[in-house]
Amino acid sequence: MSENRRIEVITSKENENVKRLRKLHEKKHREELKAFLVEGVKVVSEAIEYNLEKINLLVFSQEAVKKYNEFFNRCVNLFNSGKIPRIVQVPERVFEHISTTTTPQGVLAECSFFDRQLDSLDGYKRVVVVDAVQDPGNLGTIIRCADAFGFDCIVTVDGTADVYNPKVVRSAMGSMFHLDIIREVKKEELLDAFKKKGFYLYVTTPYADLDISEFCVDDRFAVVIGNESKGADKLFLENATRKVKIPMIGKAESLNAAIAAAIVLYELRKK
Amino acid sequence: MSENRRIEVITSKENENVKRLRKLHEKKHREELKAFLVEGVKVVSEAIEYNLEKINLLVFSQEAVKKYNEFFNRCVNLFNSGKIPRIVQVPERVFEHISTTTTPQGVLAECSFFDRQLDSLDGYKRVVVVDAVQDPGNLGTIIRCADAFGFDCIVTVDGTADVYNPKVVRSAMGSMFHLDIIREVKKEELLDAFKKKGFYLYVTTPYADLDISEFCVDDRFAVVIGNESKGADKLFLENATRKVKIPMIGKAESLNAAIAAAIVLYELRKK
Incomplete structure (x- = not known):
């Protein structure tokens, strides 16, 4: 059995990854980074099913790992088999900082643009x-x-x-x-x-x-x-x-x- | 020519009429008073056109009297001919207190319930x-x-x-x-x-x-x-x-x- 890859833990709002995710709330930064945010279990699930190769990063809040544990484990399997590049866990207060909603579920993905010419x-x-x-x-x-x-x-x-x-x-x-x-x-x-x-x-x-x-x-x-x-x-x-x-x-x-x-x-x- | 009826001016939030209108934000009071609020030029116009006999009171903010003057004059004519029982003018801060929206137009009506059995x-x-x-x-x-x-x-x-x-x-x-x-x-x-x-x-x-x-x-x-x-x-x-x-x-x-x-x-x- 191959050794599992590591799920990162980020606890500071000052972390560069957190700053990058927060930037994606704004169109100007989305255009610059050619990436956008997908939030909530339902929509992230759809991104995984239909647009997996465009997912750069998944973020789970600590509560969400427990609450949506089956979904979390499915994501970890995809991560272990190399299909999702990174998974990050953050405390609630950091998630709230990244979140695009006022009542976050604690699940979010950064995806690359996928529009066509x-x-x-x-x-x-x-x-x-x-x-x-x-x-x-x-x-x-x-x-x-x-x-x-x-x-x-x-x-x-x-x-x-x-x-x-x-x-x-x-x-x-x-x-x-x-x-x-x-x-x-x-x-x-x-x-x-x-x-x-x-x-x-x-x-x-x-x-x-x-x-x-x-x-x-x-x-x-x-x-x-x-x-x-x-x-x-x-x-x-x-x-x-x-x-x-x-x-x-x-x-x-x-x-x-x-x-x-x-x-x-x-x-x-x-x- | 008959003498014009008087348009009331109310300047205090403590006025009983203002208190009554404010109460109509809540279902419990609407049921008790069998009346509800209609707000905005478009919807009040529709109430006038299709449900005139149910209008108890029209409220205009001072700004709205100027801004929607043609509409105001039409309402005053209906008032003078006895088809609208009361018109009240209030300053903006009183209107904001009565208003059911965050960006009020300054026009509001109290209407009686008109549902059927x-x-x-x-x-x-x-x-x-x-x-x-x-x-x-x-x-x-x-x-x-x-x-x-x-x-x-x-x-x-x-x-x-x-x-x-x-x-x-x-x-x-x-x-x-x-x-x-x-x-x-x-x-x-x-x-x-x-x-x-x-x-x-x-x-x-x-x-x-x-x-x-x-x-x-x-x-x-x-x-x-x-x-x-x-x-x-x-x-x-x-x-x-x-x-x-x-x-x-x-x-x-x-x-x-x-x-x-x-x-x-x-x-x-x-x-």
Whole structure:
């Protein structure tokens, strides 16, 4: 039997690793280090299952080692077989310092960026474009719905919330590891790529003539989810193959942005 | 020309009216006074348009009188013609004390309860039953979707968030004034009423055989939206005419509760 590798113990907030993890709360440092944080048993489990090679480091609080002991042992096995490079244990107060939530479970991972370049569009048939969605919770919900309804890829346009923002990661509930992500592209380049690769482009707007429930999805398409208050950008509207709307029957003037996006993705789901 | 009625000015937090409004933050006092608070220009406007006879009092902060002057003048006209009983002006610090939000717009109304009794079920064809939904934002979103998709009535079952909770009122965005509400009924009594009045009962559960997209809505029905984590109560499942599920294609195990509810109401919309 091979000797077990060592699980590190860190007790100081001044430790360089702790400082690095704390830095990853901010986009500027995430871009510099090309890494982000994943927190909570459920989402870290999804990262292990679908994105193992991108995990750089796992952190457990001392309480979490006891509380989630089965999960901890599974991680230690992966560590011993060399599939996870490092595991660190920290006291609660250090975990709270690193944590991105106010009620931490005591389990967190540092992962490397895993987004792709625009040229990988070749491989997809069903793409969600997110343009200028500001709220991280809304972006996370859109990623979760895109997964649930069989989309291949999420593309975020410049000016959208960061997919690696801890709130996005949390509200996506692991779905971000189930599909491919291309992020922060320029609208013009994206439209060019869609044209070259033969994608239909669907854009939702309350001013459309066509109900989203009344049309058949074509072979290869992208659907644009626009900003919470302003909707889809003019450039997308001008280049739309079809403009569609959600049928509204009652007196409500609009739906919450995440709800509207979910209904659009549901109607365009893989059947 | 008749002499204008007087708009009151209140400057002290110790004023009885201010104390009463502040009390309405709590369910216990709302039940006692049979009144609730509506806040923000948009939602107060909807209350004026659809529920005018239930408005007891309007409050404007001094800043809001200037900022929303056109709206204020419209309210003063309604006051002068006797359609709104009272208008009160308060300084910002008093408004902040009454306000149910952290960033108040300076416009608020006290309204009387307007929910109905179970026997008014006779008049409806499309009913949403909300059972044990805990999050006020989720309940508000469900009310907004029920409105948008042409439902007649929302019934909340005992143990559900209070429809008159300020967070519910806010997230419903005025939709609560567009449909009828029956609240905090007992499951057994509700099921009895549905049977007597010939309602079909649809219940969503991930364990159903039937996709919600694949069935036709009958004449007169109620659909049950269950608790965020536990789903619909056993009693509803046992009494369901049909159990249905949302088709999930990808690797996501579930959807956010509000999103799932929205998709169900969308599929069962009035066509």
